Amino acid sequence: SYVLTQPPSVSVAPGQTARITCGGNNIGSQSVHWYQQKPGQAPVVVVHDDRDRPSGIPERFSGSNSGNTATLTISRVEAGDEADYYCQVWDPSSDHVLFGGGTKLTVL
Amino acid sequence: QLQLNESGPGLVKPSETLSLTCSVSGGSTSSNLYYWAWIRQPPGRGLEWIGVIYYIGTTYYNPSLKSRVTISVDTSKNHFSLRLTSVSAADTAVYYCARVPYSSGWYGWLDLWGQGTLVTISS
Numbered sequence: 001s002y003v004l005t006q007p008p009s010v011s012v013a014p015g016q017t018a019r020i021t022c023g024g025n026n027i028g029s030q031s032v033h034w035y036q037q038k039p040g041q042a043p044v045v046v047v048h049d050d051r052d053r054p055s056g057i058p059e060r061f062s063g064s065n066s067g068n069t070a071t072l073t074i075s076r077v078e079a080g081d082e083a084d085y086y087c088q089v090w091d092p093s094s095d096h097v098l099f100g101g102g103t104k105l106t107v108l
Numbered sequence: 109q110l111q112l113n114e115s116g117p118g119l120v121k122p123s124e125t126l127s128l129t130c131s132v133s134g135g136s137t138s139s140n141l142y143y144w145a146w147i148r149q150p151p152g153r154g155l156e157w158i159g160v161i162y163y164i165g166t167t168y169y170n171p172s173l174k175s176r177v178t179i180s181v182d183t184s185k186n187h188f189s190l191r192l193t194s195v196s197a198a199d200t201a202v203y204y205c206a207r208v209p210y211s212s213g214w215y216g217w218l219d220l221w222g223q224g225t226l227v228t229i230s231s
Contacts, residue, residue, distance in 0.1 A: 031216075042222065049217070090216075
């Protein structure tokens with residue numbers, strides 16, 4: 001079965017750039033979506049279809065996807081970006097919608 | 109502004125059936141522009157996609173849950189529902205309902221979520 005791999009945690013200082021990866025076999029051939037989840041809240045999509053930002057999401061959030069790795073990049077990180085981040089893809093071979101295990105972003 | 113609101117029992121006994129409803133306000137479940145989805149999250153753990161439904165009743169389910177899950181839609185009441193049979197402690201989770209743009213496919217991104225409701229499986 002298809003597996004999505006995210007690092008459990010990423011730490012970054014305010015103002016720096018955070019990169020959160022989502023690994024999967026040939027993930028570059030699929031559309032990847034990214035969600036931000038703050039404690040006690042529902043997830044919110046920050047990037048969809050690899051690199052598209054919904055309205056209201058700051059330009060600091062961007063995405064890329066190639067080969068076996070998709071990446072969510074958060075530029076000029078702020079304290080308010082501290083949250084769990086999840087990637088989501090569809091595996092056509094199993095017709096299964098999958099989430100990565102999540103990455104906790106800590107702003108130092 | 110469309111809103112989604114989950115409701116249902118917060119406590120279900122093992123081996124019984126979990127039933128939840130997602131009420132849609134400010135929009136319509138009969139819209140052909142969206143699918144309607146259920147996702148769950150065990151306490152302290154990650155997200156798990158359960159399934160989606162289109163307004164005409166077409167459904168797609170997580171293969172690992174397919175034998176126990178039914179998602180239905182009632183456009184007259186403007187809500188959609190989740191039934192999960194033969195529950196166990198492993199089904200304890202926050203259950204979210206959400207919306208999927210039709211243009212993204214039934215497997216696409218979730219652009220709007222409810223606030224979630226905790227369901228505990230315990231005797």
